[in-house]
Amino acid sequence: MKENYYNPKTHIGSQPVRVLKWNVAHRLEYVHPEFPREFQAILQRHSLQPCIAYDCSERPILDSGSRDQLVPFVDEKKQVTIQETFLSMVWTVCYSHLVLFEEQNQKPLVNRICGPIHQVDHLAIQRAADVYKYGVSLVCNYTPWDKNSLPNPEEYDPEDFYIGKANGVFILAMVFILCHELAHIDLGHLDTYIPQADRLLAECEADQRAVQTMGSSGSRVGGFCFGKWFRGPIGRRNIIFGRRANRLRLSDA
Ligand SMILES: [Zn+2]
Numbered sequence: 001m002k003e004n005y006y007n008p009k010t011h012i013g014s015q016p017v018r019v020l021k022w023n024v025a026h027r028l029e030y031v032h033p034e035f036p037r038e039f040q041a042i043l044q045r046h047s048l049q050p051c052i053a054y055d056c057s058e059r060p061i062l063d064s065g066s067r068d069q070l071v072p073f074v075d076e077k078k079q080v081t082i083q084e085t086f087l088s089m090v091w092t093v094c095y096s097h098l099v100l101f102e103e104q105n106q107k108p109l110v111n112r113i114c115g116p117i118h119q120v121d122h123l124a125i126q127r128a129a130d131v132y133k134y135g136v137s138l139v140c141n142y143t144p145w146d147k148n149s150l151p152n153p154e155e156y157d158p159e160d161f162y163i164g165k166a167n168g169v170f171i172l173a174m175v176f177i178l179c180h181e182l183a184h185i186d187l188g189h190l191d192t193y194i195p196q197a198d199r200l201l202a203e204c205e206a207d208q209r210a211v212q213t214m215g216s217s218g219s220r221v222g223g224f225c226f227g228k229w230f231r232g233p234i235g236r237r238n239i240i241f242g243r244r245a246n247r248l249r250l251s252d253a
Contacts, residue, residue: 004155013056016145016154017087020167021054024174031175032216042186046078052178053081060142061085072177074190080181082174085138088145090173092135095151095166099128102162124162127151176210183209 011018029036043050061071061083072082103125107118131150137143147155153170156163183206184190194202 002155002157006154012054013084014058014144015056015084015088016147016152017084017091017170018056019154020087020091020171023167023171024178027171028175028178031179031213034216035213038213039182042182046185048185049077049079051079053079055081055083057083057085058142058144059083059085061089061139064140072181074181074184076190078185078190080178080185082178085142087174089135089138090177091153091166091170092131092138094169094173095162096128096132096135098166098169099124099162100132103128128162172214176214179210179213180206183207183213 005019006016007019010022013021042048071086072080074080103120103122107120111118127150131152134143134145134150145152151160151163151166153163153167158164184202187202187205187209189202189206
């Protein structure tokens with residue numbers, strides 16, 4: 001039976017990925033034991049806005065009505081912004097690739113080696129294909145996520161273990177993206193003009209730093225708390241990072 005994980009008091013936004021933002025915040029906070037100190041140092045070195053804006057406007061990622069591209073970005077005020085439609089697309093890609101790899105590659109491979117021990121779930125393959133199609137459609141055309149027919153992280157049967165796994169992959173993917181944006185700031189990419197020819201190099205540098213950050217993951221440490229990550233709303237945006245809070249209420253996610 002389906003359960004609903006939406007909490008209207010804490011889950012700002014309108015798309016099902018809204019239920020995971022606290023999890024993203026928590027995972028970023030503990031990306032590795034030294035990260036809280038590193039993050040504070042980055043804040044101070046670059047006079048960084050101590051927050052990440054969460055744009056929950058219902059728009060496609062490539063919005064023809066404006067010049068915005070709703071991918072994560074850092075603006076001239078050194079404010080990192082992520083957008084809910086982009087998060088939705090990332091989740092659908094995580095879910096669909098996880099399911100399709102398991103059902104179309106891994107199970108048949110194991111069956112060939114060990115005999116027919118795994119039954120391929122053709123319904124899961126179809127659902128994965130459907131949600132992937134929806135996620136890709138968000139690039140150019142925003143439509144609400146049909147939570148009744150498509151897999152999603154907000155309303156699902158806890159027996160559907162692919163959703164829990166996809167949530168884990170999604171959270172790490174978003175942490176990587178946020179580390180990438182912080183790397184741009186710390187590497188000074190916003191402080192100087194980067195010629196077009198060198199922009200790919202700058203992206204590679206930010207990726208490399210993010211990989212280093214993620215690769216430093218170790219045991220969890222307590223102490224510093226990035227705070228009420230998802231304050232808001234401020235207009236159609238909400239603040240992820242914010243003032244220090246005593247604890248993150250992860251059970252809300
Ligand atoms: Zn970048």
